[in-house]
Amino acid sequence: MGSAQTQTATQEKQQSAQLKASPQTQLKKVDELLKDYEAVIGIETHVQLNTLTKAFCSCPYNYGAQPNTSICPVCMGLPGALPVLNSKVIECAVKVGLALNCKLSLNSKFDRKQYFYPDLPKGYQISQFDVPIATSGYIDVDLPVEFGGGHRKFGVTRVHMEEDAGKLLHTGTGSYSQVDLNRAGVPLLEIVSEPDMRTGIEAAEYAAELQRLVRYLGVSNGNMQEGSLRCDVNISIRPIGQQEFGTKVEIKNLNSFSSVGRAIDYEISRQVLLHSQGQADQIVQETRLWEEGAQKTTTMRKKEGLSDYRYFPEPDLPGISITEEYVDDIRNSLPELPEMKRRRYEKMGLSMQDVLFLTNDISVAEFFDATIADGADIKLAANWIMGDIAAYLKNEKLSISEIKLTPQELGELISSIKGETISGKIGKEILFELMAKGGTVKGLIEEKDLVQITDPSEIEKMVDKVLVDNPDQLAKYLSGKTRLQGYFAGQVMKESKGKANPKLLNQILQQKLDAKK
């Protein structure tokens, strides 16, 4: 779970805000029209589970491996091969079901969803149809402060288990395609939301929260670029006040949270414009593709009625039976989830901005928790993590778990500054050393002789030396150029190699200068 690729939701959202601004100014008219409509948005998310082996065979799955190197008779769908369920898949599904506040089905089953496509080796996908493992849940979301903030609850219709398909590799000439079955049989959870979202940012934040959730639970790396988390959006618009839904359109190819938000904003404008111009009949049930380059959606395929997948119970797998005890054991082993963490941090007195930043990435939140566990100052710990440490991580493209600095040493650093053993400036310097090379705060202070000089007689000596060494400046000072006091302070600090306690230094310098007058 390399956090270098972990686009923090906040960063993405800022981007989306800027991008949104320009077309909006151009489309003043649309902006006016938008006020009369509301969008109804639902999201279907596929989460690839990070189990050691695939859902129904013992092949491992590694993203980016050479094509067709992680396959066997089962995931290739060879004649005579049979699926055997990896029990970890159920465990992951139950974890996610519980985290989404769902009702769990103690008795469920697998079904076959049938369609032909070259990346689907058996001609059917093992999925769940009428009895999904989890139903009727919800997810809590805190909208980013820069978008007005606010808390939302979005319904989750269902969570079901299924297997992934392979991938088609299209050749340059386009004359033929190749099939890579490495991904075939990798376990997925499909999470279907209620049509509860109304704006692009709500939808993007719903998806980001799902990503946080699966990462907190450790069931998926949730990486959108690698396709470990895939979102398909269903969207329709209706005039405000209207009860019935408008015609819904599906949008695919959304590879980041910001594209979720932008695609929805684009689609809302498109549909509202058509509707307001009396061309509502041109909004048809179809699948549209988000084009990142052109920043627009285009028709991918029109849906001619409902496709018939001819679902029927998978006869090769026995029914899935889980017990209350099994569910309770999993419930008791769940980690603190993002929503719980946010409420706890909020109670600790952190601002919502800080809360959202710290809870966005589980490894950051864990680092923060470990830092304050030893009694470090909460606000200072938050500031260090969100400031210098976050900047360093961004520059070095590292995750917080990859740096050498430990939460214990960050705590030590904070208390060393607070206890005036070292200055804040020196604290910053050794922070970078700690992140890059490791070591302890105490060790570094000793090794580099960085302990702050708080002995007044030592500082006095240095002040005296500076005043003696700079007779010209002293004369000017005495003749009224009092601003030169700063110059002297700087020279003394230099003399002390930055270690002099600044407060004490200024105090003594003032006394000495006053005495010269």
Added chain:
Amino acid sequence: MLSLVQNPRVLRLPNLHKIPLKCLHASPTPSPAAASISSAQPTSQILTIRKSLLAGETTAVETAKSYLGRLRRTEPDLKSFLYVSSDEAVLKQAEEIDRKIGNGEQLGPLAGVLVAVKDNICTADMPSTAGSKILEYYRPPYDATCVKKLRENGAIIVGKTNMDEFGMGSTTEGSAYQVTANPWDLTRVPGGSSGGSAAAVSARQCVVSLGSDTGGSVRQPASFCGVVGLKPTYGRVSRYGLVAYASSLDVIGCLGSSVADTGIFLQAISGHDKFDSTSSKQVIPDFTSQFTSVDDMESKPLRGLRVGVIRETLEDGVDSTVVSSLQYAASHLEDLGCTISEVSFPSFSLGLPAYYILASSESSSNLARYDGVRFGNQISVDGLSSLYGNSRAQGFGAEVKLRILMGTYALSAGYYDAYYKRAQQVRTLVQEGFKAALDENDILISPAAPSVAYKIDEKKNDPLAMYAGDIMTVNVNLAGLPALVLPCGFAEGGSSGLPIGVQMIGAAFDEEKLLRIGHVFEQTLKDLSFVPPLIANNF
């Protein structure tokens, strides 16, 4: 048609023994050829081979040569094999067994036993086409679990047997490659879909063979060819490596020339398999312990066992010779000490349509993988859907297409409830019916098929007539129960009569009882020999 019993509903079976046996037994006197070796009861070839190997009376190489010789001699007439192993490959394995004997090493229970394997069971060293053009030249990269177990037990796989394409048929005429003849009369079908496996055992081209049974595909050909066919309980034998037809009904079964052989054979392939989650973890009893010699049996060896005759299997549409043979079998069981009663099974006739809906539905899904992308001839076309269409049009035979279409229809939106769901409800009724009947009885008996083997081409263009022939067997698959078919009589036909089989149905996982009853039945059946004339003088 029912010459003896005009209305089976008023049949009183307990009184059967009062009817003179000669009158009941409608078979002609067995021909001299068969009669000449009829003095001996069926003996276990597996045990005979083992005994003579261990006693040094013969070698595995000699045994293999004797079977291979008969196979080569009869195969041009029978065409029971789609692939025969080279002599070299077979003899090399036999030599290895002789070496082991020489060294005094432990021998597997099937050491030196030549086994034929139905072509829908995967073998890594031989093609596995399931009788279909779409899998022509296909060689699986792995052995089916049962094949792996056979090899571990010392068996020598001699070849792959002919079958109706993907198991869909009752005559083996549905093979994309060749038509297999019945060893009792070369102008007749061997039954199907495991017709090649049944014919091969009947003609002693091998010792035992593996078949598969989705709706009767082991039992009906066993009846047609005069051999013993055992359909185990669903889950007793792993299906891993069995090319799926209808997953919830498919079982791998055993064919042999004696009950003991099928029992020893079943022992070797039974058990839970981590690669098949529908395989059962039920303990496997020692099936072989009960194959005692007839000399050691008491006068009423089956005393106290209750046998139910399924009334509906003796009604209209069943040949009179079949009915009388069944009655003869019932009276024979009564002579052995069983109590015979009649059992009525109201849902019996519903099983056939339910079976065809469920089997077709599952097959339409199981056969979707043969899409021309990875198997068979990929027909070169511009678009994806014509690639699928053309590859499947050319790769599948007519019967397979028919069932895929029926199954696709039955699972379609708007029809699912009326067909698939109804059929599942019928399946539950059938299961309940069997449960009630088996609570009252130790086993149930019925014919294995409504007729003896019919002529090649006779029902080829009448699928409904062919489907109707499955009436005796499909209910057992719907209920997942074990059933044993063994010869019990003859009807006129061919040069020496055509065999008729009785089907014994037991409770789930009670193969042990079926094998015990079957063995006693077979060992005490007088004056009937089931060696076909084709090889009678050479065996």
